[in-house]
Each structure stands twice: as C-alpha cells, then as structure tokens.
Amino acid sequence: MNRKKSLSTIHGYAARAPGTPLKRQTFKAPKLGENDVRVSVTHCGVCHTDVSAIDDYYGITKYPFVPGHEIVGYVTAVGSAASGFKEGDRVGMGWQGRSCMKCEWCLNGEEHLCMDIVKAATWDPYGGFSSSVIADSRFAYHLPVAMRPEVAAVLLCAGVTVYSPLRTYTKGSGIKIGIVGVGGLGHLAIQFAHALGFEVTAISSSPEKKEEALGFGADHFIDSNDRDALRRVEFGFNLLLCTASGGVNWEALSETLKKKGKLILVGFPTITLKPIDLVSHELSITGSFLGNRTAMKETLMFAQAHGIKPKIELMPMSRVNKAIQRVKENKARYRIVLVNKDGA
Numbered sequence: 647m648n649r650k651k652s653l654s655t656i657h658g659y660a661a662r663a664p665g666t667p668l669k670r671q672t673f674k675a676p677k678l679g680e681n682d683v684r685v686s687v688t689h690c691g692v693c694h695t696d697v698s699a700i701d702d703y704y705g706i707t708k709y710p711f712v713p714g715h716e717i718v719g720y721v722t723a724v725g726s727a728a729s730g731f732k733e734g735d736r737v738g739m740g741w742q743g744r745s746c747m748k749c750e751w752c753l754n755g756e757e758h759l760c761m762d763i764v765k766a767a768t769w770d771p772y773g774g775f776s777s778s779v780i781a782d783s784r785f786a787y788h789l790p791v792a793m794r795p796e797v798a799a800v801l802l803c804a805g806v807t808v809y810s811p812l813r814t815y816t817k818g819s820g821i822k823i824g825i826v827g828v829g830g831l832g833h834l835a836i837q838f839a840h841a842l843g844f845e846v847t848a849i850s851s852s853p854e855k856k857e858e859a860l861g862f863g864a865d866h867f868i869d870s871n872d873r874d875a876l877r878r879v880e881f882g883f884n885l886l887l888c889t890a891s892g893g894v895n896w897e898a899l900s901e902t903l904k905k906k907g908k909l910i911l912v913g914f915p916t917i918t919l920k921p922i923d924l925v926s927h928e929l930s931i932t933g934s935f936l937g938n939r940t941a942m943k944e945t946l947m948f949a950q951a952h953g954i955k956p957k958i959e960l961m962p963m964s965r966v967n968k969a970i971q972r973v974k975e976n977k978a979r980y981r982i983v984l985v986n987k988d989g990a
C-alpha cells in the first residue's frame with residue numbers, strides 16, 4: 647500500500663542567485679520517492695555550509711536555493727518502500743539525505759563518501775529553511791525521546807562532524823587532544839573529547855573564550871597567538887582537530903603534535919606546512935567529512951548519555967537573513983537554530 651499523503655505546495659526561504667538575501671517563496675512540493683519520508687520542519691540549524699552554499703562557494707548550488715540541513719520535524723508521509731517510520735514520528739536529518747546505495751563506499755557502510763555525494767544533499771531539491779522536506783528514510787533518524795529538538799538539529803551536522811573523527815582516529819589510552827577553534831564545531835568537539843576521556847586543550851585566537859572553553863570541559867586553554875604557550879606543549883598532542891576556518895599559525899601548531907601525530911581538518915582553512923616536519927616526525931594530515939549512518943546514531947546516543955549540548959541561539963525562521971548575517975560576522979554563540987513558528 648502506498649501511504650503517500652498528498653501535499654501540493656511548500657514554503658521555503660530561497661536565494662535566487664549567489665549572495666542574495668533569502669525570500670519566502672512557494673514551491674511545488676517535491677514528489678515523495680518510494681524510500682522517502684516527508685517531514686514537516688519544526689527546527690533547522692544554520693551551518694557555515696549553508697552560508698557558503700548560498701554564495702555558491704562549492705560551485706554546485708542550483709537556484710532557487712533553499713538551504714538548511716540540520717533538520718528536525720515530524721513525519722507527515724511515508725513512501726511505499728520506506729520502513730521504520732510512521733506519520734507523527736519525530737525525526738532528524740543532517741546534510742546527507744540520500745546516497746546511491748551501490749558504489750563501493752555505500753556498499754562498505756561509508757555512504758557519506760558516496761561517489762554521487764553531490765546529489766546526496768538534504769537541501770536537494772529544497773532544504774530545511776522551509777515548511778517541509780523529503781529525504782530517503784535510511785538517512786532520517788529517530789531522536790532520543792528526552793532530547794530537545796534544537797539540540798538534536800545541531801548534533802546532526804556539527805555534532806557528527808566532530809564526533810566521528812574523535813572516535814575514528816583515537817586508539818589506546820592517555821590520549822591528548824588539541825581542539826583548534828572554539829566556535830560552532832569546536833565547542834562541541836571539546837565536550838565530546840572530554841566525555842570520551844581524553845585530555846583536552848582548547849586552542850583559540852580569542853583569549854576571551856577561555857573560561858567558556860574550560861566550562862565545556864577543556865582541561866587547558868592556549869591562546870594560539872601566544873608562541874611561548876605553544877612552545878610549552880611541543881610534541882604534546884596525539885591529535886589536533888582543526889575546526890577553525892582561518893587565523894591559524896600552522897607551523898607553530900604542527901610543532902605541538904607528537905611524533906606520528908595527526909592533524910584532522912573538518913573545515914576548509916588555507917594551510918601551509920613544512921614538509922620537513924611531516925617527514926621527520928611522521929606526521930599526517932587528513933580531512934574528515936560528516937560521518938556514516940552508524941556515526942549519526944552514535945552521536946545522538948552518546949550526546950544524550952553524556953549531557954552534551956550545543957550552546958544555541960533560537961530565532962524564528964522568518965528572521966533567517968539576520969541569522970545568516972550573524973553567522974557571517976562570526977557572532978553566533980555558538981550555533982543558531984531557526985524555529986518554524988509560522989509554517990515558513
């Protein structure tokens with residue numbers, strides 16, 4: 647039986663061209679695929695990726711573009727082949743809303759690396775700054791009952807982005823980690839790394855964030871402009887997780903890695919490193935992208951079990967342009983979540 651419910655139109659906040667403000671528009675509701683769920687959006691986080699995509703930073707944005715990929719809402723329709731969901735279920739989705747399910751990466755359970763990843767975004771055709779979205783049910787997640795919707799929304803992108811590498815690249819005990827950048831990603835990374843039992847040093851170019859970073863669970867704080875402080879932790883860290891997008895002295899930072907240490911990037915900063923440091927200390931550098939579906943579920947469960955919560959500013963979805971401006975100006979503390987009070 648096809649349990650598809652009809653929905654003729656949706657409302658979404660859309661950019662018509664790169665860099666233009668979002669305007670509320672009506673669109674024909676996308677067709678529900680057999681594996682899809684349709685979700686009425688109650689909350690959607692504002693991620694740097696949304697802001698960059700509005701400006702077509704990645705070169706893949708199709709206009710009109712409705713951003714939004716940290717989505718929480720209620721299932722309103724279930725495709726004929728979708729299982730595990732029923733109308734009224736509270737669910738969340740992150741950046742990835744589907745995948746090809748047949749490339750080597752999908753078959754290997756690493757669907758976040760799908761060869762068709764450009765077509766996998768939840769915002770295709772319309773993202774979560776809207777009244778309703780569709781996604782493949784295999785990329786929709788039931789939420790812990792007690793978890794607040796705005797908390798879940800942020801964990802579904804920012805949360806998994808930092809949790810996944812912290813789990814993947816840490817083996818053994820006595821691990822010392824430097825979290826570079828105390829922002830939307832960094833303040834969550836500190837909480838996850840602390841809860842995972844690592845010794846955590848927050849490294850930021852904003853010394854005024856020290857007390858807050860310690861409050862999130864950092865054991866130490868270093869001002870990244872303080873060369874002496876960085877020298878004192880030479881060969882100190884097994885791993886540096888870089889959540890910052892700029893303002894980092896890479897050469898000074900790489901000296902804080904232990905031999906065989908790893909620098910993991912989850913943002914897109916411009917970096918310069920001296921090959922001699924990489925070679926002589928056998929350092930490595932890697933990127934980390936979101937996480938697979940298992941990591942998504944684990945992120946939610948682990949955060950719930952350990953009381954990990956993003957610090958959030960709630961704003962009505964109608965103020966989406968103001969929210970984007972705050973993110974652009976680096977003023978969000980630390981994450982903005984839009985609340986769909988007006989049916990978008």
Ligand SMILES: [Zn+2]
Pocket residue numbers: 693694695696715741803804
């Ligand atoms: Zn994101």
Ligand SMILES: [Zn+2]
Pocket residue numbers: 745746747748749750751752753757759760761762
């Ligand atoms: Zn694939």
